[in-house]
Amino acid sequence: MTNPFHISNNEPQRRFGTPIENPAGETTVQQIENLVKNHEVVLFMKGNPVFPQCGFSARAVGMLNSFSKPFNTFDILSDHEIRQDLKEYANWPTYPQLWIHGQLVGGSDIMAELYENGELEKLVQS
Amino acid sequence: MDRISTVKQILEAKFQESEIEVYDLAEGQDYLGIKVSSPAFIGKSLLEQHRMVMEVVKEPLKDDLHAVQIKTKIKTL
Numbered sequence: 001m002t003n004p005f006h007i008s009n010n011e012p013q014r015r016f017g018t019p020i021e022n023p024a025g026e027t028t029v030q031q032i033e034n035l036v037k038n039h040e041v042v043l044f045m046k047g048n049p050v051f052p053q054c055g056f057s058a059r060a061v062g063m064l065n066s067f068s069k070p071f072n073t074f075d076i077l078s079d080h081e082i083r084q085d086l087k088e089y090a091n092w093p094t095y096p097q098l099w100i101h102g103q104l105v106g107g108s109d110i111m112a113e114l115y116e117n118g119e120l121e122k123l124v125q126s
Numbered sequence: 127m128d129r130i131s132t133v134k135q136i137l138e139a140k141f142q143e144s145e146i147e148v149y150d151l152a153e154g155q156d157y158l159g160i161k162v163s164s165p166a167f168i169g170k171s172l173l174e175q176h177r178m179v180m181e182v183v184k185e186p187l188k189d190d191l192h193a194v195q196i197k198t199k200i201k202t203l
Contacts, residue, residue, distance in 0.1 A: 056192070093180060094192045106173050109196050113172065 016065055017049035017073045028081040032089050035082075036099045041071035041124055044086060045096040048075055056108040060096040063115045067124050100124065132186050133158065140182045141166055144201060156193055163199040172198070 020039070025031035035042055041064070047053030049061045064071050076083040076095050087093050090104050098105040100123050105111065114120035134148040137160070144164035151157040160179060167175045175198040184191055 091177065093184065104173065106176060110172055110176055113197070 015049055016068060016070045017043065017061060018070065019048045019073050019075060021078075023074070023082075028085045029089060031082060032086050035074055037102045039072045040101060041069070042099045043071060043073045043096055044076050044099070045073050046075070046077050049073055053077060054095075056094075057096045060098065060108045060111055063111055063120060064098075064124065067121050069124050071124070100126070129186070130158065133160070133183055136186055137162060137179070137182055143203065151195060156190070157195070158187075158190075158193065159195045159197075161197045161199070163201040165201050165203050167198055167200040168202070170200075175200075 020035065020042070023031040023035050025034045035044075043057075043060055043064060045052060045054075045057035045060060047057060049065070052058035052061055061073070074082070076086070083095075086097070090097055092104060092107065094107055096108055096111075098107075098111055105114070105120075105123060111120060114123065130148050130150065134146060137146045137148070138144075141162055141164045144162055144166065146163075147159070147161040149159045151159045160183065162175075162179055166178065170178070176196050179196050179198060180191060183194065187194060
């Protein structure tokens with residue numbers, strides 16, 4: 001039986017998410033604005049694309065990985081201020097949150113619905 | 127009263143003339159599914175529809191808001 005955690009160097013990895021660390025900005029709100037405005041597609045999630053720390057975040061990463069378009073992620077578990085303040089900034093109480101072109105698309109339920117009807121891919125590629 | 131009934135009652139009070147389903151997605155009601163089909167969603171984006179539902183269930187679910195699956199539908203009267 002193959003080890004499910006083993007990743008062979010010979011296999012191309014279908015993984016397009018790049019975590020952002022230490023976002024620029026003097027205040028938390030400035031950091032949030034830099035994150036959503038300076039990156040086309042950002043997923044605020046628990047953990048990172050390789051090791052998501054929650055099932056909803058894992059599901060969101062899975063959907064984005066299927067589009068072969070690079071995206072960024074931010075681990076909200078790594079920054080308590082951003083984790084708290086983004087909920088208010090977004091007017092959205094939970095994670096993951098997908099932002100595209102500085103706009104909140106939604107959480108994993110909305111992503112799943114848009115994924116199923118093909119809208120998510122259009123938004124990500126836009 | 128159990129959590130499913132509480133959440134359903136609160137949603138019914140807020141969304142009139144709507145079809146509302148609240149159901150267990152896991153044993154022990156730690157993970158709830160909520161379906162709301164309502165005329166209140168007419169003209170609202172999907173994001174706004176979900177916000178409207180979350181706003182209503184925020185209080186009874188408190189910290190467990192993360193563990194709900196929401197589906198909304200526009201109901202035309």
